[in-house]
Amino acid sequence: xxxxxxxxxxxxxxxxHTPLQAQNKRAKFSVSTTKKxxxxxxxxxxxxxxxxxxxxxxxxxxxQVVPGPxxxxxxxxxxxxxxxxxxxxxxxxxxxxxxxxKGQVVYFEKKARFTQxxxxxxxxxxxxxxxxxxxxxxxxxxxxxxxDSFQVQLH
Numbered sequence: 001x002x003x004x005x006x007x008x009x010x011x012x013x014x015x016x017h018t019p020l021q022a023q024n025k026r027a028k029f030s031v032s033t034t035k036k037x038x039x040x041x042x043x044x045x046x047x048x049x050x051x052x053x054x055x056x057x058x059x060x061x062x063x064q065v066v067p068g069p070x071x072x073x074x075x076x077x078x079x080x081x082x083x084x085x086x087x088x089x090x091x092x093x094x095x096x097x098x099x100x101x102k103g104q105v106v107y108f109e110k111k112a113r114f115t116q117x118x119x120x121x122x123x124x125x126x127x128x129x130x131x132x133x134x135x136x137x138x139x140x141x142x143x144x145x146x147x148d149s150f151q152v153q154l155h
Contacts, residue, residue, distance in 0.1 A: 025146060026144070027053065027135060029131060030049050031048050031150040033045065033118075034047065040121065040122060041120065042119070043085055043117055043119045044118055044154075045116065046152065047113070048114040049113050052108060052109060054110075055137055055138050056135050057107040057135065057138060058107060058109075058133055059071055059133065061088040064103075064104075064106065065101050067101075068101040068105060069105060072132065073132055074114075074129055074130070075129055076127065076129035079126075079127075082118050082122075082125055083121060084117070084118055084119075089114060090106065091114065091115060093107060094108065109138070125154050126151060126153050127150075127151070127154070130147045131147065133146055
């Protein structure tokens with residue numbers, strides 16, 4: 001009887017815990033491109049922008065101090081209709097020596113902007129992927145890693 005009760009309690013805890021994690025997300029991403037109708041052979045920019053909650057930092061794509069925060073990075077589903085050109089770039093991040101991490105960190109507060117160059121090899125394509133990033137409170141007492149999936153249709 002006790003074993004059954006513990007299983008039910010565990011299930012209730014797990015079900016109740018999942019929505020709480022979603023509510024605790026501290027940044028909201030939007031994804032767009034610099035051109036909705038690119039021509040074959042054109043290079044466009046995938047633009048990822050985040051609104052960051054107050055008192056939180058989102059770490060940039062540049063390498064960070066080791067050990068330290070994890071840099072943001074993209075995972076794009078490969079497709080024959082496009083190819084990535086270079087890597088993910090952070091646009092105007094803050095850079096500072098952080099006493100907690102004991103080295104230079106590169107991060108955003110309030111708003112973040114990243115770009116990824118993509119060469120279009122075939123028109124009418126879809127870009128599917130996710131951005132993986134780390135957030136910490138401004139006093140570094142709490143850090144979390146998130147990933148946001150996206151899909152962009154180009155005509």
